[in-house]
Amino acid sequence: MSSADESICLSFCDSEELYIEELRQWILENPHLNAHRDDTTILAFLRVAKFNVETAKSKMRNYYIMRKEVPEWFTKRDPSRPEIQELVKLGIFLPLKKYHNNKLVVIIRTAAHDPRRHAQDDVFKTGKMVLDVAIRENFTSASVYGISAIFDMANISFGHYRQLTTSMIKRTVHAWQNYPGRPQHLEFVNAPLYINVVLNIFKSFMSEKLRKRVRVHFSGIESLHRVIPKEILPIEYGGRESTIKQLGEEWASKLIEYKDWFTEDETHKAK
Template sequence: MTLGDYYSNEQIKQFAETVLGETDENRTESIEKVRKWIQKNPKLHAKTDDNSILAFLRGCKFNLEITQQKITNFYTMKTERPEWFQDRDPTLPTIKELANIGVFIPLKKYHDNKLVVIIRTAAHDPKKHKQDDVFKAGKMILDVAIKENFENATIYGISAIFDMKNISLGHARQLPPHVIKKAVFAWQNYYCRPKQLEFVNAPLYINVVLNIFKSFMSEKLQGRVRVHFSGVDSLHEVISKDILPVEYGGNDGSTQELIEYWSQKLDDHKDWFKEDEEYKADLSD
């Protein structure tokens, strides 16, 4: 394999080696070790192509034991959460509607090379939309965004902006502790690393909700949470205006342009979602 097969430039290669411990030698060796382990555990029914394995390895800094545990957790979750991972058809009216109102919006440009996503926690109507469907649509868009930005998403990770504007009691009622626990488990066992969790337009009672979230987080993830009260001005101190849409005080287009782009990308990946749905753990005895 050449440099271009895994990295677009030398700087990214150096970062991967220094921070993740990824070298040409241990990447090839580790992918093969994990592939053989998956083949010895056929009931996991996990993907064995290089990129699918590499994403988990990078997220675990090439620790094979942690990688195997995260792969097990991920493919088990796909079976145990049919409400998120079954019937992932982008043409379904519910999915289309949630994508079109912008519940989950990846940005065009990177922050410190990280993929940035805006999660609009109150964009949906809680009287009309189930929280599980919101999570389902968001994970579908995330999967496509990682595919489209594989290098940056898997090497540098994800910066997530949680927009809490217009959050209501109805939205809060959709997130009882057991649902929050499932959501945090998914964050911590997905094949990309959440590096920043920025909560903007936060209400004054945010700490009540966040304390529940944090109770299920690892200590490391807790340290990546930051709250921004009174709008988005303080967000600009940690994420440049140059990559944000105008609705967030930035100058890189509008959220509507991004919504239309990712809605089309979902449609383009209809066949991929159908194939991906087959990969999940067999939990039968």
């Protein structure tokens, strides 16, 4: 969010309960969505919508319909499943330990997995599981200040590109724009020269606001350091905060702590 957007969210702190109850009543009047009714989830959607209740309703509606229509991402989310543990430990989606300008920073390693071994749907599912937990663990940062996402394109191959069908790209962008804590900055690093071919497909499904948040770094990690302080990055990115392996193992363990939560969460989707 911009500074103005952050101020809007913070200014509603004293009246949050009233907005939460209004949106909860709407959820009760729309049982077909089978939406979460807890304060945390409702507040996340309100904050992303800058407390515009109608916008929050639209995002919630889209979100729970998506959970029904894309079972590949929102079912069988047991974090102890071997393929999920393996992907988390590979570091396909790594929330960092320190914030930047109060924003949650995540590194998405787009080519960390072997496309011959891992289905792209499993990669996206696992990433969303980590994101769900990261939002809950860093609630104010993710819901008020937003998420800075670093997409590392290093070692991306034709096999990785083949996994990204146009329909999958469209669903991915739809998820970004309706998730309760969407990225506020999309930084692409280690990008090949032909990245714009793929990015143009992504951008075709983005809102104008989200398109303006995309930035490509062709000059290596040093360019990223001008946007995200290297001190908060993993050692492999020139930083001082843990290694990719350490972060992956920590998040694999953290997801196991949420095993019961994932079981209950899976029941929430449109009917």
